[in-house]
Amino acid sequence: MPLKSLQSSFLKGTFYLSGNEASAEGAIAAGCRFYAGYPITPSSELMERMAFRLREVGGVFIQMEDEIASICAVIGASWAGAKAMTATSGPGFSLMQEAIGYAAFTETPCVIVDVQRAGPCTGQATRVGSGDMMQVKWGSHGDYQIIAFSPWSSQEMYDFTIKAFNLSEKYRVPAFVMADEAVGHLRETVRIPEKIEIWNRKKQKGIPPFGTEEADGVPPMPSFGEGERLLVTGSTHDALGYRKTDDPEVHSKLVQRINLKILNHRKEIVETEEYFLEDAEVAILSYGFTARSSLYAVKGLRKEGRRVGMMRLKTIWPFPDEKVSELGKKVRKILVPEMNLGQVAGEVKKYVTCEVISFNQTNGEIIRPEKIKEELRKIL
Amino acid sequence: MVRALEKYIRPGIKTTPFCPGCGHGILMGLILRAIDELQMDMKKMLFVSGIGCAAWIPSPHYNGDTLHTLHGRALAFATGAKLFNPELCVMVISGDGDLSSIGGNHLIHAARRNLDLKVICANNMIYGMTGGQVASTTPKGTKTSTTDEGNPYPPFDLCRLVKAAGATYVARYSVTQPVALVRAIKRILLREGFSFIEVLSPCPTQYGRRNRLDRPEDLIRDLIRRCVTEEEAEGMTDEELAEKIITGEFLA
């Protein structure tokens, strides 16, 4: 509704947008021209905005019969040359998992926004949660990597959607914006800069589209209809795309490469943010909407002279293992507040030797700053 | 396969993966024949398939763009590709289990949208690839690896289903009717809108073996005997019709 009057393909200036709307605008700015989706709370506003924005910019929008069809249509469109995306929430995200594995294995760029709600199952459909943080990494079968961001504001819904498209194109990998209901529905000022950096997939005729010399390379990606006679399959395949389901070496090399192409480029992909860590004894490690509460709590305690700091994970996957491990050496204790039962805290424990305290709340409500302050006081 | 059609096959491919007597190999050749007779530009053709023996008909064999997808989802992938690049001639070739069971919802919705997709369902009335389990297309009473006393449920009539859902071209032929089948494939290649051809394709390995039709020619003969045209069917009693399969163009 708010932007019916705007006709430009990409907005510039300051806007007052919900996280879901901001993500849609980020997608349009990044060059997304295909959206397929299925309604689900609390992500539907994103789809609704894409429906009319894609019409304005001459892209393709389709509401599919379910989330499986949505993600499959997105992958099909991506191979036809589109920057393509879908958005969903828990139940829909679960349905998409098989095809997410397909996108990872066929190295198909695509962006998926998961506006997380309180699960499991239908759970609290209109309420906040962040229970999909592990599912996004491990939801499909087999070993693969993805890239996932965790936004804490409308601004980051915009910025991270663009980042997701850029990295997805660069590494030929599905990229995720792991929002939550609180961020999706939060309405904030979003500042859109004059210039935005956009990356597009590499195209090169006659080069094998599914293999590289390097063990961690990203091959170029042609599109259907370009005369390349593409051979795309979700079965194990060689560099040209031929099925090689009985060849142990081909399989092992391929699985290694789709993992290494992300893991070996962690440094370029991973982003974190640090607050008051110089002299901190105790740190909060936080992400998503909860990090807003965490920062408020930390600032409050700093005013009282307490030596507490914070690290915020902007990238969740690949996991910022080095940064977290450094943090573990700096502080005595790390508090990880989450709207799940300790999903990221478990990952933190893999990389630090200091004490990790998981603080969990799964009641469909945000974790308020006062609660985090209280938890911090207990361990300071 | 005749030499003339070799240019439609990916370089380096010498054999097909199908069992002796499998109808999918015949269908594979008949589709190429139709493409050849129309001199279609393979560089603009995209073949999308799901998972199963039938899904291997185009992938990797056909020398155009081929997209071998997930079990049941070929039509959803095809919808995305076609919508984004309408220049592509998109043909979906997959099995009965793939298109009508796990992918049944996509099938009726794709038909409803009447998007320009050319769908060929290779119907062997069984889950071939996974070892001959009962399918949504298996006739009542048929023995399969999961119905050893005979299938207790009636099958879908795929043509009626797809027609009711909104397809604008619907036909059924058997691989034993090559001339009519090639004509039908040519028609759907030339027309616009959702087109659906159900192709009966014998599976001696998984279907025949369990139903006293062991040898490849037994199933072929059985199909020849059972397939009748609509006109032929008109004069028949219900009893006679019970085991017949009516073939022809039901909506053109």
Added chain:
Amino acid sequence: MTQTQQIRVSGFGGQGVVLAGLLLGQAGAIDGKYVSGSNSYGAQARGSGCKSEIVLSESPVDFPHLIGVDILIAMSQGAYDLYHGEVREDSGLILYDQDLVVPKESLKVKQIGIPATHLAIKRLKNKQVANIVFLGALIEMTRIVSPKALQKAISMHVTERFRPLNLKAFKLGIDVGREIHG
């Protein structure tokens, strides 16, 4: 707390609580402020405890929901009873609907009755715009956002059909605010 203003608009579903919050936030954004807004969602937004919350600030907003309430607009008794206790003592302000809410007398908060629903019916023949009358009065009394920005917000978020009515209601609210402020 002068840098940051925390405002809660409340009432029951259908009174335009969410729209009022949206317009206020949009106006703040137009004025160049940092704004965070959130509101009741789903069934709540249609029920009795509907609220819309806005944080207006000169600098980036750390925590985007309310920590305390500087200004409360209560369009129903239920909303008033639920939320009046959270308004900051001394500096806080409550605007309530004069004909729908009976305020508590003992509060250490400035409370002002606005005949918003009454005037919306009497002068504009539409009680649906009482929310906008409230916004007019609030802005005239506090200038938390500029009247111009709010008018622009109305033109952005209200469909053409209802725009003139809403602009009239806003003007009416400003007049009410001026009278009270004197």
